[in-house]
Amino acid sequence: MPKRKERIDRGINVRSGDVFALCSWREMLYLAGPRFIPVFICLLLPLLLGIYWQKVLLSVAVFALLAISWDILAQTGMISLGQALFFGMGAYITGILNHYWGMSPVVTIPIAAVCGGLICTALLLPVLRLRGIYFSMVTLILPLMLVRLIEATRIFGGTEGLTGMTPIPSKWLELYVIIGAMLAALFGFRRMLSSDYGLVLKGIRDNDRSVLNAGINIYWYKTQALFIASGIGAFAGAFLTHVYMFVGMPVFALDYSILPIAAAVVGGPGSLAGATLGAFILVPLSELLRGTGGLRIVFYGVFLVIFIVALPEGLFHFFQRKYHQFERWVEVDQ
């Protein structure tokens, strides 16, 4: 007798997002568990890990922010191949403010996040009308060009970069600020994207012309999404500059463009949680592979291909489906 797998959604009122959610503890836990447990783990991890893995956690959070920023853009239909642009812009702004004017990190990081966002948005504004792959090409080329520009004009330290940034006073502050920022971005922007505002953004991705027909100014919405995403990226860059106490040409490196995309692809694009999950898998993995040197980039490449071909929905959506559905084998009537 041939069998097939039957999938049934769990019949819980909570899934309708209604007031029924408050009916029973079971259902409230069912809803809250997947949200609170990761938050709890994130807050607890810095206390449990050794000094080396704390640093890894820090870069996990930074890459998670970049991946979130990539995903917000992707959900608006703008595929960025150059997150390094946002990252590097934030890093250089904070570096310049701190190095030349000696401002403290409390001032430089917010300024870098906002100004970095504004500058990146302004840079990409002329190409906002481009769709699909044409937009991606521009984002791929901009960071490459900025690197060469810095190299050629020798501004801001040229190839050597700027050193001696003010470090962040304590490592606990360092860790909890970045983890807090990551969680705030994750849940805040997840909420934003599920609101009506987010619906417009996703509408632009699905069919920009019909959104245009509905009398909505899609360029204005795209600009806003771009500002949000580049602001997040710039914040990550600015923060890491103060941690490493250095800013230079490596901030525009391909790493900062590829890893966030890889994280979003592995974790599952379309929900910021997937991007974060991807960062939590890939960054520690690449740390473990650090001993193998250049081989880890090979692994990124292979990972990207395997996930794009075999599991295009990503890990997060896969787990989400398993969580929300019963599965059982049933016999097929012939």
Add this chain to the structure above:
Amino acid sequence: MFLGTVVYAVINSVILALMAIGFNLTFGISGVANFAYGALYIFSAYTTWMGLNLVGLPYPVAAVFSILLTMLVGAAMYRFVLLRVRGQALSEVIATFGIGLAILEIFRYLGFVGFEYTLPVFIDDSIIIAGVYIDMQRLLIVIIGTAAIFLLWWFTHHTRLGLAFRGIAQDERTALTLGIDSDRIALLSVAMGAGIAAFAATVIIPLGSIAPAEGYDVLIKALAVCIIGGLGSTGGVLTASFLIGFAERFTDTYVSSHWTMIVSLAAILVVLAVKPSGLFGKQKELEERI
């Protein structure tokens, strides 16, 4: 000085065109993204080198063998990866770029870096044109490159296969109704693009040495030529490579070598922002911007 710059600019332009035509055939003419192009270029150079130095094959045999092997890799890449994500432009780009990344970095990891990794020139001689020394290899490149561009134009305009390549890019469904098996054609297109990349590598690499980093450069240059010239236009490839080639050589001579790359990148940016379909591209206005 000026005349020398012009001569070398012409050579540089033809090199660019030669680098770009394989990519143009796959991405520009049949609309299949192959961002592993630069990696395939380097891959073929290394396989030729290995055939020559490790196995001890004669040079022509090693070169032909590596061209065939690269075509096979391209075909396999299409059959096992690209076929499954056809039509999703972004997935195509990411998947092929991932493959390219893996190929290039594995060569870097295995330590294939250094001046000993180079291919022999065809004829070791040089002549003087307009008071400038030119080695035979560069002269050969100019001849082969010009012939290759003409062949590409003839192939895409006057052969059934070439017309099919263009057909699947223009409208895949209409092509299907006319009996063009788009999957088979796309496979051939990727394989031929890879083969041309391998051929270009065999001709161009003797001028320098083989390095993994070169793979990224080749990809960006091919991309630049295709975008500026306009996807799907052979005349565009020629014009764009001469534009970039001259701009690069002249900035190199009269400004500074730091600015060489910036010029071509800036050119891509400007063209993308102003006329995304490139100088000679057929306008598909609504597909590229809104």
